[in-house]
Every structure is written in C-alpha cells, then in structure tokens.
Amino acid sequence: MPIKQACVIGAGVMGAGIAAQIANAGVPVLLLDIVPKDGTDRSAIAKGAIEKLLKADPAPLMSKAAAKLITPGNIEDDLDQLGDVDWVVEAIIERIDLKQGLYHKLEGKRKKGSVLSSNTSTIPLAKLVEGMPETVQADFCITHFFNPPRYMRLLEIVGGVKTRPEVLKDISDFGDRMLGKTIVRAKDTPGFVGNRIGVFWMQAAVTAALDLGLTVEEADAIMGRPIGAPKTGLFGLLDLVGLDLMPHVDKSMASLLAPDDAYMKLRRPWPLLEKMIADGYTGRKGKGGFYRLNTAGGGKVKESINLITGDYSPSDRARLDSADAAKGGLRTLVEHKDKGGQYAWKVLSALLSYAASLVPEIADDVVAVDQGMKTGYNWKRGPFEMIDQMGAAWFAEKLAAEKLPVPPFLATAAKAGSFYRVEDGATQHLKPDGSYTKLVRPDGVLLLSDIKLSSKPIIKNGSASLWDIGDGVACLEFHSKMNALDPDSLALVKQSVDHVGKKMKALVIHNEAENFSVGANIGLALFAANIAMWPMIDDMIGTGQSAYKAVKFAPFPVVGAPSGMALGGGCEVLLHCAAIQAHAETYMGLVEVGVGLIPGWGGCKEMLLRYQPGPRDPRGPMPPVAQAFEAISLAKVAKSAAEAKELRFLRKDDAITMNRDRLLFDAKQKALALLAAGYQPPTPQELRLPGPTGRTALQLAVEGFAQQGKAMPHDVTVSDALAEVLSGGKTDITDIVTEDQISKLEKKAFMTLLHTGPTLARMEHMLTTGKPLRN
Structure with missing residues (x-):
C-alpha cells in the first residue's frame, strides 16, 4: 500500500x-x-x-x-x-x-x-x-x-x-x-542494533576512563575523531543527549539482557552521575554536564568536571601522542604505549569483540551492523570495518594473548582474512558460516565508491577525476581537501566537457565527500596575492569563468548532484548546470563577501538571470538586481535543498533526492531524460540593467545599514563593488548587456577587491579561525 x-x-x-x-x-x-x-x-x-x-x-x-x-x-x-x-x-x-x-x-x-x-x-x-x-x-x-x-x-x-x-x-x-x-x-532483541552496541560503547568508555584515571578531555580526545566517532567524543556526546537519559537506558537494557551478557559485567554504580543529575547538571539542556560554561563575573570560561572529585576547573585541550598517532590507523592507536593508547585498546577490544558476538543475533549480517553504527551514531566506520582496518587475525590474536574471549565469528574472520573483501570488482561480506556473499545494493542505488572498485578514471589529476558511470554518462568528481576548487579542479571541468562532447552523451558533477565543495581555495589565492602574483589570480578567474561557461553551453546536458555544502565556487558551478538533482541536505550559497570578495566565476551573472522577470512581468530592471544583491551581499545560505529553491539557487524544475545513496542514480536518470527529450543548450541571454542609477540606490541602502552599525566599513566597499556588477556598470536601461559583459565586470571587481588590505585580512582570518572577520 x-x-x-x-x-x-x-x-x-x-x-x-x-x-x-x-x-x-x-x-x-x-x-x-x-x-x-x-x-x-x-x-x-x-x-x-x-x-x-x-x-x-x-x-x-x-x-x-x-x-x-x-x-x-x-x-x-x-x-x-x-x-x-x-x-x-x-x-x-x-x-x-x-x-x-x-x-x-x-x-x-x-x-x-x-x-x-x-x-x-x-x-x-x-x-x-x-x-x-x-x-x-x-x-x-x-x-x-x-x-x-x-x-x-x-x-x-x-x-x-x-x-x-x-x-x-x-x-x-x-x-x-x-x-x-x-x-x-533489526531483530527483536534488546536495543536492536544501534543502541545495543552504542550503549555498550558508552558504558565501556566511561568505565575504562575511570579505571585508567583519564580526564574527560583525554577520554574525548581518543573516543572522538581518532576512532572515527564525532568530534564530541564520549563525554561531549553524553552532555548532548542528556545525562538523565542514561540511567533509564541502562536500567532498560539491564532488565532485558541475559545475566551473562557482556554488558551486564560492565555495569556499576556511579555516584558522581547520580549527583550531577540531582543537582541539575544534565548536560547541555541543563546547567552543564561533564563540561559547562562558567559565566561568573561576566566571562565565558569552559570548564570540565573531575571524574573523581566532582569539582570543575577550566578545561584544557588534552595532549596525547596517541591521538596524533591515530592518523596511522586504529592499530597504531591501540598499540601506542601512552594512556590514550591503553584506553583505546581497553574500549575497542571490548566493543568490537562484543559486536562480533552479536551476529546473527541482532541482525543477519555485518553490513546491517556497520550501517547502523555509521548512520545512527555518525561513526566513520562500523565495528567490522574497524576490525578489518586493524586486521582480523591480528585483533583475534591480541585478544587471545590477553586471555580475552574471541567470539566464534571473529575467529572465522581471522581464518578467512577479513569481514569484507573485493572480488571481481564487487564488495563481498563474510557470513557466520565462513562463506562470502556479494553486497547487493537496492534498486536505484548507484555509488561512485562501487564504480571505483571495477574501473579506473577516464581522466584524473590531484584535485578531480572523471568516471564512466554507464549508458554514455560520465561523472566529474572533485576530491581535493574539502573539495576546495583550484586550477587543477577547473582544468578538469574543461577537460571533462571536451571529453564528453567527443565520446559520451552526458555529464554529472557529483562526489561522495561530506561536502560537494566549499568553494575556491582561498589559501592559494591569498598566497598568490601576498607575493603579488596578480597574473596567476587573474588567469584563475578567467579559467573558472571559461570552464563554467563551457558547462553551461555544452551541447549535452550537465547535471549537478550536490550534497552537503556547496558554497562560493561550488555553488557557481551548479548554477551553470543544465539541471540540478540535489540531495535534500544541500546547503547552497554565494558566501564570497565573507572574505571580502564577490562571486567571480559567474555567480553574479547567474543570480541576475534567475531573478529576471518573465515576458509578461511588468516590473522594471531594478527588482531583479535588488534581489540578487540581497542574496549575495548578505551571503545567504540555503539550509536545505527546499530552501535553495526559495532563494533561487535551485530552479523550480530542479529535483530533490531525499536519500543520498540514490543521488547519483537519480542524477544520471535526469541526464538521460533530458537527452531523450532532445536536449538543446541554452542561448546566451541579453539583459537590460539600470546602470549608475541602480548602483546609487543600492549604495544608499548599504550606507543606511552602516550608519545603523549593521554594516562594517569594508562591507560598504564590497557591496559597492557588487552593486557595480549587478547594475551593469556604465550602462543605461536602453542598452543591452550580455552575459560576457557581466563576467568582465565580475572579474574586474574581484581583482580590485583582492588588492585591498581589508580583503586580505578577511581571507587570512577565515583561514586561521574558520570564522568571518568583521572589519
């Protein structure tokens, strides 16, 4: 039904x-x-x-x-x-x-x-x-x-x-x-999958921290990113979910589990937790928890609790060599001799062997368990993927050497070699009987990670790759750090358009990273500006404009398929696509003003076009200019694909995919549908813009904000440059302004702003702190 x-x-x-x-x-x-x-x-x-x-x-x-x-x-x-x-x-x-x-x-x-x-x-x-x-x-x-x-x-x-x-x-x-x-x-067992393992993890991590005498900062320094968990770590997570929830969950689990379950052996009274809850320290929703913000005297001091005495003191970042060693993998982490390494082993040895003992009791296979922990607790890897990273045989041998139980399924994996393997270009997973079976994706799921198992990129450089995803459709993948766009990224955009135009039918721009793209590599631009390599920056702007223009006017459909952040230059490439198939959790925006710049790769032009009135719209040229100005000057970011439609970053006929695993398949189908409908590239548009009078009107509005203290001095400078571009420069309402003319204005304004000290200060501050500078 x-x-x-x-x-x-x-x-x-x-x-x-x-x-x-x-x-x-x-x-x-x-x-x-x-x-x-x-x-x-x-x-x-x-x-x-x-x-x-x-x-x-x-x-x-x-x-x-x-x-x-x-x-x-x-x-x-x-x-x-x-x-x-x-x-x-x-x-x-x-x-x-x-x-x-x-x-x-x-x-x-x-x-x-x-x-x-x-x-x-x-x-x-x-x-x-x-x-x-x-x-x-x-x-x-x-x-x-x-x-x-x-x-x-x-x-x-x-x-x-x-x-x-x-x-x-x-x-x-x-x-x-x-x-x-x-x-x-999941099967009808206590805690199902996520909470059966997740609650065990929290209990094991708390008791191990107490036994080994770690501070909350030290425990979180290990039980966060080093093991592939969120950066909150353990105690930060408990603060987030609420300390008062934990006794209820523990009591419920204990009432349902068998007396000989490993979880039952971990349980112990914790008077400190009881006292914290009684005193209203229930986490972020209360007066604080394992961490709190002390605002006495008008200040804001982050404090953490002493797990033995219950006293608070200023929180200090834990410095553990093992946390850094974790970059070499989980095995490097758990083999480290400091207390962080000992802590990691004590928790993971219990956690992972427990998970291995639960299949097929809680779910039919390891895939369900790993998916449960990755999507329910935001872990980077599931328990069985963690074991594989360390080596199933090594892990089982180390457990046995320490006289810890080795579950039968783990022993089977140690003998077979791993819980997962790749055979004939496909992932297989181990079953408890020792046989492997192919990991089958649901219909309508197409993952780039699967394609990579059985093929090589058509074209590749350090920042991007082009893949054949079947049916004559190629996929352009960005893969630099945070998918920041640099000359290599732009070069491959252009090469991809050329290749598809000669040998394939359509192009999808997509990747499986956390974020589609955070925009241009401002570190590279700042470095070039600091040593006065202006021609290099000028060339990068021109290259970006040329590459994105090629995307827009390609003789075949280019479909953008973003998920996560698509900011600045990442948003601009999408604005030039024939269509967009966006994941519901797509966060789009042109945020260049935050670093003292304006969009330079066609973002101003494309937003102007999106706000143009229809043929029967009686409005003059100023409302579209004002709308585009507001979106860009306020660095508006859509907090969902639905909101991106409201802000015109997405068109009405752009589509939204709710499940990220289905995004690439849906984007490919959209490209094929456009082909089947006889796709023709757009023709360049001509605009009529208000010119200096429009620019003056926008300037007056910004100066009003400045007088009210809502805009800083450099905001006025940046907004003036943006107004110059969006109003069409030295044009008149009777003149025709082409897309290329607006692009030239963008480039000129961008380069002018880059020569200013306040813009360079904003860029440096963003790179250093990750936050915008108000100057």
Missing part, C-alpha cells in the same frame, strides 16, 4: 520531529496528542509542538512551508481522520500499558491494512503486541528513528512473527525513498 498520508501520535520532541520529516517528504501528516487538562484548546499540545518546530535550531523542517502539511489534533476528537491514513506512528511514553491502550483505541478507527508502528527504543515488539488482536499484530512493526529525525539517517525496522511481509516492504521503501533513511532490518 503506497503511503500517501501519515499520522504521528505523540507530539513530544521525537514525535514532532518524525512528523516534520514526513512533511519534509511532501506527505500530509496528522500530529495528535492527548487533550490537555487545562485550557480551552483541546489540540494545544500538538499546535505547540508545531510552533516549536518552526523555531528550533537546527531546524527539523527543511522549509517553513512544510509545516502546512502538519495538521494538529488530539486522540479524543480526531481519530476518525485515521480512515484516510496509510501509516500511524506511535511515539508516546515508553510504557507498555499506555501503548497497548492506544493500540486498542485505534482499532475500528484505523484504515484497514494501514501500517501501525511504534518508535520505541527499548520495548521488544513481542511485548508490545502480546494479547493484541490479530489485525494489530499483522499490521504492526517497530520503526525506530534516531534523534533528530531529519538529520540522523538510521531507521531501524523490526517485524514480528505475525507481521505481514507487505508491511515491512512498504515502510522500508517509504523510509528509504521518501524519508531519506538508511534502513536496517
């Missing part, structure tokens, strides 16, 4: 977040809660939740317009609306009696055959459906989202003995394609 309408019952943070993600997918959703005891508005709780969604940061909604798809209500008056609903998600308090009471209440109201699921993170499915009618058991499953639902990609789906296969198929497909989730089919 296709899911065309949904309902979430429970308007707390999690339930509202799930409703928001369903709305982000363009699907209408009811959000219901109980009738409040006080007040006259019987749906006040759900309405309040929607108001919070609109104000929350980071935003649960990809566009404020999505809130219109969420209809508030209550479970006393609005259950009759469930007759039109295809999926009901229960997200209420973790009490079996309340959940089962709700399920009984829904019967007779629910659409026949609709999916009913629980977002429980702790209660087994068998307990939830015990004694329930057959109709409930047949339509029931667990859909465990991770918080926040918009940003965390993991969705664990658990079926019961009597759950219809169609239920699991429908909800998996919807979660994948529409909600953008990585689907992990």
